[in-house]
Amino acid sequence: MTVLQANDIHKEFSEGAETISVLNGVSLSLQQGEIVSLEGPSGSGKTTLLSILGCIMTATSGEVRVEDQAIDADDPILLQETRKQSIGFVFQQYNLIPALTAMENVEYALNIKGMRGAEARAEARRVMEEVGLADKMDSAPRDMSGGQKQRVAIARALAGRSPILLVDEPTANLDSQTADQILELFRRLARSENRAVLVVTHDPKVRNVVDRVLIIRDGRLCN
């Protein structure tokens, strides 16, 4: 089943009098349980595409469909609700809240998604165990290694059972061994939890775990 679809996405930015075209008719789809990588050189439009697919940014033209629902770019509430209910993000810099413990970071994301109290705590505990951090729940992000922080960020994205995970450069700040573990975790999650995972990366190792590789260059997907 297709959970994320982009049709003929164009994105332009104005810079003074000049208009810069970043995406030029990108179309793609993502199936449940599938893990796909998006590769390309710097400035090719990877992050812009990720932002549009994640309903954080709107396209100049084209259509995004999430769980078979067309996303109206002019409806900020719909964009916000779609992010909340359907999409989990894993950021390159982890973006954990330093004032919260690892588990609280996950629980807070669930709170935003509308889950509260004991239910949120139980779900947070479940995903923390899922990513192998059962013994680090009360640790502060500052006391954790890069790999552990990345796992917390993954747990946060998993929490709430969003069907789509959008992952930005998951191995960029990790050593080789930890990077392998994290990639394996993504593959396992895609299979066991039937999630669609799109990984934006420069890292060729990612190819070892994905089902498909998409390459973007100058705002266009290449074969």
Next chain:
Amino acid sequence: MIDLARKILLYDKLRFIITVCGVGFAVALVLVQTGLFLGLLDNASITIDHLDAEVWVAAKNTPNIDFARTFSDAYVNRVRSVEGVERADNLIVWFIRMALPNGAQEGVEMYGMERFVEWGMPWQVDEGNLQDLRRGRYVMLDDSATKRCGSFEVGDYREFIGRRMKIIGRTHGALSFTTAPVAFADMQSIQALTPELKGQTTYIVVKLKPGADRQRVIEEIRRRLPYTDVNTREDWSHNSKLYWVTSTGLGLQLACTILLGCMVAIIIVAQTLYSSTMEHLKEFGTIKAIGAGNGHIYGILARQATIAAVCGAVVGGGLTFALQPVMAKLDLKLLIVPGFWLATFVGTLVFSLAAAMISFRQVAKLDPAMVFRT
């Protein structure tokens, strides 16, 4: 729900402590300044408030109790015959020069009556017997006079406009807004001191019969004594205070102090929240990316402002309480008025929330796409 506002605020403890201290200082500034002002103002009507009279008759356009003007002391008989009046007596309040043992002179605010005891005046006598004032040229001095007139003992003599009078008692708590020492003497003794008081009084104080209609009594006294002002105790007390507030610029000065305190609180809270918001922009961006709206983040900032305001107000209130006995030792009366404290706390909260608005603007224009930038 995880209390992110509190956790972020307490994450940087030093900054939080500085903020709370800053707000606390601003609150204490307002409370102490206002408390001292109200304490000083309380002196402007302290004798009116303690004297057991419901109605005060004064010469026309007398501005306050200290700046009295004279009228005939025989008018009191007209008042006594008004229906509903239980008793009425003359009261003289007059500034008189007192010679000090060192040859200097000091102005004293002299209160003169025939029957002090019946009027509950003075209300605290530490030494001496009020009844004795009628027995000769005697005077009772309030112990606050020590500051300006030097120490004195019961039994000492002082000269008042060249006439020796014996100090036969010591009172406490009788003060004047003018800070002039307050003394009590028999009315005839005071009238004998200066020719301008001969056959004159400055006030008639009136005690009503139980159940008497005060307004009707006042109307009748006004009819009988058309060239006087007749006030209720409350109005006279209020007018005496208001005179000093409006005529001296003290009211304006107080308003400036309150404004200054509010500004300090606003600036501190605004500065803290703004710098904290700027520091946590990426986290707020992440929260937005996850699906929270601006309202959710406004809620976090508003709660932070509320926590800072409440903690600051508690610190400021505590500081003011702690200062009260210290001020008392310095002979400064710091009044604590619950209503004003409540208003200050509410004001602190409102101003702190207003200060959070600057941070709201930063959050409103925050682009969640920033989370993908390294």
